[in-house]
Amino acid sequence: MNTPNHPPQNISDTDPTLASQDPKDRLELVGLTGDEWKASIGALLKEEKQPAYRGKTLSSWVFKHLATSFDQMSDLPKAFRENLAQKTILHPLTESNRQVSEDGTEKFLWRLNSGHALESVFIPDGNRRTFCISTQAGCPVKCTFCATGYGGFDGQLTPGQIVDQVIQLSHSTGMLPTNIVFMGMGEPLLNAPNVYKSIEILTAPDQLGLGTRRLTLSTVGIPKRIIELAKLHPQVKLAVSLHATNDELRDEIIPLNKQYPLEMLLSSIKEHHRITGKKVTFEYIILPGVNDSEEDARALARIARSTPSRVNLIGFNPFPQAHYGKPTVPQIQWFRNEIATRFDGEIMIRRSRGEDIQGACGQLSLLHADDKS
Numbered sequence: 001m002n003t004p005n006h007p008p009q010n011i012s013d014t015d016p017t018l019a020s021q022d023p024k025d026r027l028e029l030v031g032l033t034g035d036e037w038k039a040s041i042g043a044l045l046k047e048e049k050q051p052a053y054r055g056k057t058l059s060s061w062v063f064k065h066l067a068t069s070f071d072q073m074s075d076l077p078k079a080f081r082e083n084l085a086q087k088t089i090l091h092p093l094t095e096s097n098r099q100v101s102e103d104g105t106e107k108f109l110w111r112l113n114s115g116h117a118l119e120s121v122f123i124p125d126g127n128r129r130t131f132c133i134s135t136q137a138g139c140p141v142k143c144t145f146c147a148t149g150y151g152g153f154d155g156q157l158t159p160g161q162i163v164d165q166v167i168q169l170s171h172s173t174g175m176l177p178t179n180i181v182f183m184g185m186g187e188p189l190l191n192a193p194n195v196y197k198s199i200e201i202l203t204a205p206d207q208l209g210l211g212t213r214r215l216t217l218s219t220v221g222i223p224k225r226i227i228e229l230a231k232l233h234p235q236v237k238l239a240v241s242l243h244a245t246n247d248e249l250r251d252e253i254i255p256l257n258k259q260y261p262l263e264m265l266l267s268s269i270k271e272h273h274r275i276t277g278k279k280v281t282f283e284y285i286i287l288p289g290v291n292d293s294e295e296d297a298r299a300l301a302r303i304a305r306s307t308p309s310r311v312n313l314i315g316f317n318p319f320p321q322a323h324y325g326k327p328t329v330p331q332i333q334w335f336r337n338e339i340a341t342r343f344d345g346e347i348m349i350r351r352s353r354g355e356d357i358q359g360a361c362g363q364l365s366l367l368h369a370d371d372k373s
């Protein structure tokens, strides 16, 4: 079995964020929750001797007009705009690469001031416009089938760095998302406080105002955080990257399973359903000869039956560092049918998107790793 070739790291959900990368420690405007906005921008307005109503004007430029520069904020005094540019950051991300697939999928590579990189993906599909966004720069979990896992871990993204992906993707594509999935680089529940803040900002009516039901969080499984998510954000859909149906194999391909074995994970998923009433989606990446036997299908069906759920099957999309094969369409179809004879819920075969542009998450940043400053 191949494993990412960097040394093991402690996996913790209290790793520091990349927040203090700005030498002047400026406020990231797009990362302030409503309460933080009132407090921080209220103090700034006082300092600048500006009337309080300008806080709303500024908020409207940031979250409703999606302003790209302070210069656009024509109804704010010029001197105030100049001071805002000194004291705050409008967009913490800078686009450093963009690739467009033949199927319309677009991958964006962003650079932070620190030189670290992260990715987002825009996936158009009929009327659906899905934004797949990152929550960490790299990832400490090191799953063996995931390009991000081979690139190392640089740090937690701030709420502003998470939200700015949505704002900048909306700009670049000219469209707001119909769906947002926390499924890019990183394990969202290892950066839970910042992810929760970003959910607040994305959904608050006087900020981005996107419906909570449009959000899906995908995790390899941190039980206490799954229950916390259910309590704090019951409308956010839960997807669990299962990928193996026994601890022996799951320990091998998802190292975090050693900390949170399957029994704990499945019991937290049941609790999530009890609190939210929502079905979980089990994601299962098909690794030929590794997790796609008849016995695997039987075990997957058993797990899917144990709680209200749907199953998403994804064929592995090869990349140089991981030595798994690519399943054929008949192999995937056979595995699907094996599950379907034992589980009568929804089983989707997810189309692989953007294969011609380094389709799997993390591949674009691995490709450009040498560009890091």
Ligand code: SF4
Binding pocket: 139, 140, 141, 142, 143, 146, 147, 148, 149, 184, 185, 186, 187, 220, 241
């Ligand atoms: S699959 Fe998710 S948790 Fe695993 S290494 Fe990739 S980004 Fe991290």
